[in-house]
Amino acid sequence: xxxxxxxxxxxxxxxxxxxxxxxxxxxxxxxxxxxxxxxxxxxxxxxxxxxxxxxxxxxxxxxxxxxxxxxxxxxxxxxxxxxxxxxxxxxxxxxxxxxxxxxxxxxxxxxxxxxxxxxxxxxxxxxxxxxxxxxxxxxxxxxxxxxxxxxxxxxxxxxxxxxxxxxxxxxxxxxxxxxxxxxxxxxxxxxxxxxxxxxxxxxxxxxxxxxxxxxxxxxxxxxxxxxxxxxxxxxxxxxxxxxxxxxxxxxxxxxxxxxxxxxxxxxxxxxxxxxxxxxxxxxxxxxxxxxxxxxxxxxxxxxxxxxxxxxxxxxxxxxxxxxxxxxxxxxxxxxxxxxxxxxxxxxxxxxxxxxxxxxxxxxxxxxxxxxxxxxxxxxxxxxxxxxxxxxxxxxxxxxxxxxxxxxxxxxxxxxxxxxxxxxxxxxxxxxx
Numbered sequence: 377x378x379x380x381x382x383x384x385x386x387x388x389x390x391x392x393x394x395x396x397x398x399x400x401x402x403x404x405x406x407x408x409x410x411x412x413x414x415x416x417x418x419x420x421x422x423x424x425x426x427x428x429x430x431x432x433x434x435x436x437x438x439x440x441x442x443x444x445x446x447x448x449x450x451x452x453x454x455x456x457x458x459x460x461x462x463x464x465x466x467x468x469x470x471x472x473x474x475x476x477x478x479x480x481x482x483x484x485x486x487x488x489x490x491x492x493x494x495x496x497x498x499x500x501x502x503x504x505x506x507x508x509x510x511x512x513x514x515x516x517x518x519x520x521x522x523x524x525x526x527x528x529x530x531x532x533x534x535x536x537x538x539x540x541x542x543x544x545x546x547x548x549x550x551x552x553x554x555x556x557x558x559x560x561x562x563x564x565x566x567x568x569x570x571x572x573x574x575x576x577x578x579x580x581x582x583x584x585x586x587x588x589x590x591x592x593x594x595x596x597x598x599x600x601x602x603x604x605x606x607x608x609x610x611x612x613x614x615x616x617x618x619x620x621x622x623x624x625x626x627x628x629x630x631x632x633x634x635x636x637x638x639x640x641x642x643x644x645x646x647x648x649x650x651x652x653x654x655x656x657x658x659x660x661x662x663x664x665x666x667x668x669x670x671x672x673x674x675x676x677x678x679x680x681x682x683x684x685x686x687x688x689x690x691x692x693x694x695x696x697x698x699x700x701x702x703x704x705x706x707x708x709x710x711x712x713x714x715x716x717x718x719x720x721x722x723x724x725x726x727x728x729x730x731x732x733x734x735x736x737x738x739x740x741x742x743x744x745x746x747x748x749x750x751x752x753x754x755x756x757x758x759x760x761x762x763x764x765x766x767x768x769x770x771x772x773x774x775x776x777x778x779x780x781x782x783x784x785x786x787x788x789x790x791x792x793x794x795x796x797x798x799x800x801x802x803x804x805x806x807x808x
Contacts, residue, residue: 377694381656386697389484390690392432398477399449400428402574403464406472406556409573416463424464427457446470467566471677472556475590478685479551480578482598485693486548492700493541493605497534499707501805504530508801511790512626512717513728518618522728523721523793526626526712531804533612540605547601550594554578555586560676588677592670595685599667602660602692609699610657613650616706620647626717630709649706656699663688726765730755732787733769740778750774 377387388394404425410416431452439448446465454461465473508527513520554575558566575582583590619626629647631637637644666688670681721728730751737747754768766788770781 377691377698381698382694383697383701386485386488386694387690389481389488390694392436393430395477395481396430396432396435396449398480399446399473400430400453401578402473402476402556403450403453403468405574405577406468406570407463407466408577409570410463410466410567412573413567413569415567416466420460420463423460424453424457427460428453429456431456444470446473467558467570468556469559469588471586471589472558474682475586476554476556476574476578476580478689479553479590479594480580481689482595482693483548483552483580485689485697486544486551486598488697489602489605489693489700490541490544490548492697492704493537493544496700496704496707497537497541499704500530500534500537503527503707503710503712504534504801507712507714508797509794510712510714510717511721511794512714513721520720520724520728522731523790525794525797526714526717528797528800529615531801533608535804536608536611540601540608543601543604547598551598552580553583553590553594554580555583555590557583557586557588559588561585561587587675589673589681592667592673592681596667596671599688599692600664602696603664606657606660606696606699609703610654612703612707613653613657616650616710617647617654620650624716624720626713626720628711628713629706630711649702653699653703653706656695660692660695660699663692724765725758725763726788727755727758729765729788732792733775733784736779736787737775742778 404421407416407424408421411418411421434455435445435448435452438451439445442448442451450461450465453464504527506527507530508525510526511523512526512529514522514524554571555561556566556571556574557563557568563571571582616627616629618624620628628645629649631645636642637646666684670684673681734744734747734751737750738744742750750772751769754772755765757763757768758765766785769775770784775784
């Protein structure tokens with residue numbers, strides 16, 4: 377991922393130095409177990425630890441010649457530690473190191489992403505509570521439907537990201553496995569107890585059966601989860617983009633005093649953060665299909681997945697980390713315009729009370745079909761003539777013959793649409 381969309385903490389997980397450090401940690405843990413099992417001489421690990429140095433440039437130089445990254449790594453370490461280096465990687469295969477490391481990197485990345493989601497949840501919750509009863513129009517198909525509150529709108533995102541947090545927790549658990557089983561996963565040249573020891577050392581679970589690789593359905597779940605989270609980010613971003621349109625302007629991204637919106641038009645204040653999040657969501661989702669296609673490898677192992685994962689591992693996690701943090705800052709600093717929300721509520725002259733009238737007509741004896749026709753006729757009159765819906769309803773004798781005008785007036789009440797808000801908030805914010 378390019379620097380523009382990278383944050384230091386998560387990016388560091390995928391840097392070569394960290395990767396090779398994990399490889400060394402895996403090799404040392406395996407050797408430590410072998411010492412305990414008296415497979416290799418005692419004291420090997422102590423000597424290797426004291427002498428081993430990660431030299432990224434040297435490893436890459438060797439790899440350029442031997443065309444094998446794990447061999448290049450082991451050769452580089454052996455150059456530093458001397459004859460004890462021959463005890464490293466004993467009975468192991470490259471995938472033992474690569475897959476265990478990759479899973480650990482995904483776990484480390486996932487734990488940072490969980491922190492990001494927690495911070496986002498706090499920001500959304502704050503806005504939801506603050507605007508719990510801030511009236512705005514709800515829209516279906518982009519058309520005014522019935523009143524809701526802006527807090528309720530925020531609460532839908534809060535719940536969605538709570539679900540995303542649970543999904544990610546499950547995906548991290550699924551991916552947090554270790555395989556030290558040797559060629560084709562039979563343990564022919566390595567004791568299974570070594571795998572158990574390494575897994576505990578790295579705080580991973582033992583992969584029950586690993587062929588020569590850790591099964592890629594685990595990774596498919598992990599990357600699919602990132603794709604779902606990205607889609608939730610986009611849903612939020614698209615909502616803000618729509619609400620910031622000039623003719624709507626119910627919310628607006630924070631715009632700094634020295635910020636510029638357009639190179640040509642000085643008046644512009646564009647929703648660039650939300651648009652950027654939409655683009656990043658597309659990028660993150662694009663990693664899901666390759667991850668799914670990686671599941672079907674040949675027999676016990678091939679490396680068709682390798683180049684894919686070397687790209688999508690860093691790119692998807694770094695991009696999602698950046699996107700979650702950007703969304704959090706956007707939500708924290710969002711400009712919200714309740715007056716414009718009321719203004720937009722009134723654009724359709726009270727037409728959104730149509731269902732209330734429909735239901736009341738059925739209560740006083742009209743069939744639903746007849747009641748619908750009567751209300752729709754008056755609603756269309758409001759649409760076409762830009763007249764008040766209340767006046768059209770109270771001038772309709774079919775309605776006033778059944779419902780007194782003073783009772784009809786009481787039906788045009790915003791509190792009718794907010795009376796259950798407390799219930800929704802209570803059940804949505806209860807501790808899970």
